[in-house]
Amino acid sequence: MTLDLLSVLIISSVVVNVSGIVFIVETLLRRDDGAGRVWALGFLAAMLTTLTYVLWARSGTELWALAAGNATFVTATGCMWLGCRRFNGRRIRRDGLLVVLGAGGAAVAVLVEGFPAGDWAGAVWMFLALTVFSAAAAAECLRGLLGATRSAWVLAVVFALQCGFYIARTVAFLLAGPESALFQVAFGSIALSFGTVTLTVVAVVILSVLRATRVPxxxxxxxxxxxxxxxxxxxxxxxxxxxxxxxxxxxxxxxxxxxxxxxxxxxxxxxxxxxxxxxxxxxxxxxxxxxxxxxxxxxxxxxxxxxxxxxxxxxxxxxxxxxxxxxxxxxxxxxxxxxxxxxxxxxxxxxxxxxxxxxxxxxxxxxxxxxxxxxxxxxxxxxxxxxxxxxxx
Known part of the structure; x- marks a missing residue:
């Protein structure tokens, strides 16, 4: 069976959006004003990411859609990290500025490289930002209150896998190039979409469990x-x-x-x-x-x-x-x-x-x-x- 990129992106978009809607609605119903609200913002950013990538895959001419997709992708992972810090009772205002800078840099990198770079405009900046924020989120899950909760260990593994994937993806992108067989098979958009679906499902379950400890x-x-x-x-x-x-x-x-x-x-x-x-x-x-x-x-x-x-x-x-x-x-x-x-x-x-x-x-x-x-x-x-x-x- 051959899967085209647009179909895979649509499937990924459905899973991410359904998961995000469930988490956001639950946040509103529980009137969560702590870490859950920051995580909900991350899921909202992830939902926007899938929609903008689908728009870019269909048109290939809307450069702003690619820039917005890369920026919201970085924002989603950054908000996951900020939510973990908030759960541990740490201040996040200064760290939020780092997420804003990372997301803004991802968007600017796309616009600077422009159409000649095609689908991979601004990719290196986005890869590096995602690597940093996912590594920070994994580390945060192993300290403070999260570190004392076994459910958070699973979440740490999820973020660590994301970090490892983007390290390997960056190396393959720089050394072999995005058109190489190695990159297309192991680190291309289709492989990323399947990984995103799996990690999203795991993350929404674990985050819901963690937030439940604060609901009463x-x-x-x-x-x-x-x-x-x-x-x-x-x-x-x-x-x-x-x-x-x-x-x-x-x-x-x-x-x-x-x-x-x-x-x-x-x-x-x-x-x-x-x-x-x-x-x-x-x-x-x-x-x-x-x-x-x-x-x-x-x-x-x-x-x-x-x-x-x-x-x-x-x-x-x-x-x-x-x-x-x-x-x-x-x-x-x-x-x-x-x-x-x-x-x-x-x-x-x-x-x-x-x-x-x-x-x-x-x-x-x-x-x-x-x-x-x-x-x-x-x-x-x-x-x-x-x-x-x-x-x-």
């Missing part, structure tokens, strides 16, 4: 007045306002502030092993454990990336650590009594104004970083933020 937290974030009265936990927007006001007053009066970040992870694996009812019970008891173990004057808010944030006034740095330790013990005591020993991975990190200062955002980010570290280590119950290294218990 996202569902809990739609806080109403009755919810606040029930467990004393406010929405992230309300917490931001209250926390900022508290930081201003503390700075004026010279008081010491502590911010405690509490993470709860492995919810996806817990749902698979014990069912959604058990996972829901764990989440409820975890929230009650945090609320019951903090000082009366503390404010507790939702945090889409770290679970819950607790802000309070303390006497000194030692008092901040004691508050975080009380939260850790309260959560585990509550979970142990209510769930009969079914304990998820919990990370507790604390930062105080004597070390970080009174900038609200800096305090929150410092607490998130330490909670992320605590959630991925077995030798630390509570970690306090320090300028260089974290002190652990």
């Amino acid at each position: 937290l996202v569902d809990q974030s739609r806080t109403t007045l009755s919810d606040i009265a029930r467990d004393g936990i406010v929405s992230d927007a309300v917490f931001t306002g209250m926390w900022t006001a508290l930081c201003v007053r503390a700075r004026q009066q010279g008081a010491t502030l502590a911010i405690v970040a509490v993470r709860i992870d492995d919810l996806g694996q817990m749902t698979t092993a014990f069912g959604a009812d058990v996972t829901g019970l764990v989440i409820d008891e975890w929230r009650r454990g945090v609320a019951a173990s903090v000082p009366v004057g503390a404010i507790i808010g939702e945090d889409s990336r770290a679970g819950l944030l607790v802000g309070c006034v303390v006497d000194d740095a030692r008092g901040a650590r004691e508050a975080a330790t009380a939260v850790y013990r309260g959560v585990f005591d509550r979970l142990g009594a209510a769930t009969h020993g079914i304990i998820p991975v919990v990370g507790v990190g604390v930062a105080d104004s004597s070390v970080v200062g009174y900038e609200p955002h800096d305090l929150v980010e410092a607490a998130r970083e330490t909670a992320l570290t605590a959630a991925t280590r077995v030798d630390a119950a509570v970690i306090s933020f320090e300028p260089r290294d974290a002190a652990q218990a």
Whole structure:
């Protein structure tokens, strides 16, 4: 059976678009505002890539379609990497600029080389950008929270295979040329399309599983007045306002502030092993454990990336650590009594104004970083933020 390029591109386009639509719709239904939203943007870029490549394959005269296809291809892989970094609780704004530069360079390279280069205009730039971003994504899957999740190891293999393929493709392109039999059979557009279909299916399944670990937290974030009265936990927007006001007053009066970040992870694996009812019970008891173990004057808010944030006034740095330790013990005591020993991975990190200062955002980010570290280590119950290294218990 002989397959022509246009037919293969159409088949690949159908698979990628269906997978992308499913992931994007699920993102909207779950109201995912974290890593899932960045991954959804990557799938949207992949969908645009297939459509522009089909347009180029049909016409061969719409150079802008090839430029747009190469740019969105780089964007898709770049967003996969950014989503992984966001999942691990890392900042992505500066890294997003690298993705924009990579995608822009891919488009400009096509326009510079123009029609004489044909289908392979700007190919080398695109290959190199895809190699870098896929390698970065594979590395990100093996660190932080992703590194502690076995599902992410499969995703790391997917990105590593993509990286290896583009390294080999670049070498074959430069040494043998795009018209050589070696390149056409092993690294041509038809071979790439079949690889894309396989990796897309695997990626959408793994990313959906990873995102499911955050869904219960996202569902809990739609806080109403009755919810606040029930467990004393406010929405992230309300917490931001209250926390900022508290930081201003503390700075004026010279008081010491502590911010405690509490993470709860492995919810996806817990749902698979014990069912959604058990996972829901764990989440409820975890929230009650945090609320019951903090000082009366503390404010507790939702945090889409770290679970819950607790802000309070303390006497000194030692008092901040004691508050975080009380939260850790309260959560585990509550979970142990209510769930009969079914304990998820919990990370507790604390930062105080004597070390970080009174900038609200800096305090929150410092607490998130330490909670992320605590959630991925077995030798630390509570970690306090320090300028260089974290002190652990």
